[in-house]
Amino acid sequence: MSIISVNGVTKHYALGTQTVEALRGVSFDIKKGEFIAIMGPSGSGKSTLMNIIGCLDIPTHGTYLLNNQEVSSLDDDALAGIRNKEIGFVFQNFHLLARNSALDNVMLPLKYAGIEKADQITRAKAALSEVGLEDRMDHQPSELSGGQQQRVAIARALVNNPSILFADEPTGNLDSQTGHDVMQLFHNLHNQGQTIILITHENEVAAEAQRTNLY
Numbered sequence: 001m002s003i004i005s006v007n008g009v010t011k012h013y014a015l016g017t018q019t020v021e022a023l024r025g026v027s028f029d030i031k032k033g034e035f036i037a038i039m040g041p042s043g044s045g046k047s048t049l050m051n052i053i054g055c056l057d058i059p060t061h062g063t064y065l066l067n068n069q070e071v072s073s074l075d076d077d078a079l080a081g082i083r084n085k086e087i088g089f090v091f092q093n094f095h096l097l098a099r100n101s102a103l104d105n106v107m108l109p110l111k112y113a114g115i116e117k118a119d120q121i122t123r124a125k126a127a128l129s130e131v132g133l134e135d136r137m138d139h140q141p142s143e144l145s146g147g148q149q150q151r152v153a154i155a156r157a158l159v160n161n162p163s164i165l166f167a168d169e170p171t172g173n174l175d176s177q178t179g180h181d182v183m184q185l186f187h188n189l190h191n192q193g194q195t196i197i198l199i200t201h202e203n204e205v206a207a208e209a210q211r212t213n214l215y
Contacts, residue, residue: 002065003163003195004030004053009062009072011048022048023059028213030197032163035190037198037209047168050199054087054166055079067163084113088157088165092172094149096141096156102128103137106156113160127155131185147178154185158194165189168199183208 011023022045030036040046051057052064055071056079064072071082088109096105106124115123128137131151141149150170157165167186171179183205190196198209206212 001032002029003032003034003067004028005063005065006053007063009049009052009059009064011045011052011057012060023052026062030195033190033193033195035186035196035198035208035210037200037206037212039200039203039206039212039214041201046199046201050166050168050197053197054089055083084109084160086163088160088162090150090153090157090165090167090170092169094141094146094153094173096149096152098141101138101140102133102144102152102155105141105152106159109156109160123159124155127159128152130158131155145178146174147181150174150178150182151185154182154189158189163195165194165196166199167196169201170198171202171205179205 006029007027009023009026010021013020013022026049038046038049048057052059055066058074058079059072062072063070066082066086071079074082097108103121103124106127107120110120110123125134125137128134131154133148133151133155136144136148141152144152171182174182186196186198187208198205200206
């Protein structure tokens with residue numbers, strides 16, 4: 001069963017009087033539970049593609065089905081609702097709130113979803129325990145290593161039980177050993193049935209996935 005189905009997707013941007021074609025007729029399917037890498041150099045269109053399948057943007061042409069729902073033409077509010085319910089994001093730069101504890105950072109998606117405070121705390125603690133940070137819940141990002149900050153970001157991405165976990169260059173700011181540890185965490189999540197889409201320009205990182213789409 002395909003959780004993602006992309007068919008003939010193009011994306012055009014206006015740049016002054018010119019039109020830039022960032023994507024040209026992209027088509028592929030991703031099955032539930034797959035671990036796939038989207039790989040390509042800077043400027044290849046992989047970030048544009050991630051923005052579309054991550055419901056941050058819509059295509060110029062073509063169709064995109066997420067869990068059999070057509071999302072290609074939804075408005076911003078509808079896209080935001082799908083992102084909060086269906087998708088978790090992990091970024092290279094972590095994007096944690098500096099003055100918030102690890103627990104508060106992980107609770108943020110639940111606050112946006114209108115979850116009751118007691119349930120927010122319970123679920124955020126469970127997510128932090130899943131990534132091995134049950135003893136760092138009260139620490140701010142500045143008190144955590146880079147690898148620990150990325151684990152907080154992963155916990156935040158998982159706390160809403162998303163259908164899909166996007167990881168955009170997740171080891172880019174980490175040393176090789178810490179990057180290996182983070183990739184092992186992704187493997188553990190995949191083994192539990194999580195669908196993971198990894199965005200990278202590195203061959204060795206893409207090799208961690210089941211299969212690779214090149215752009």
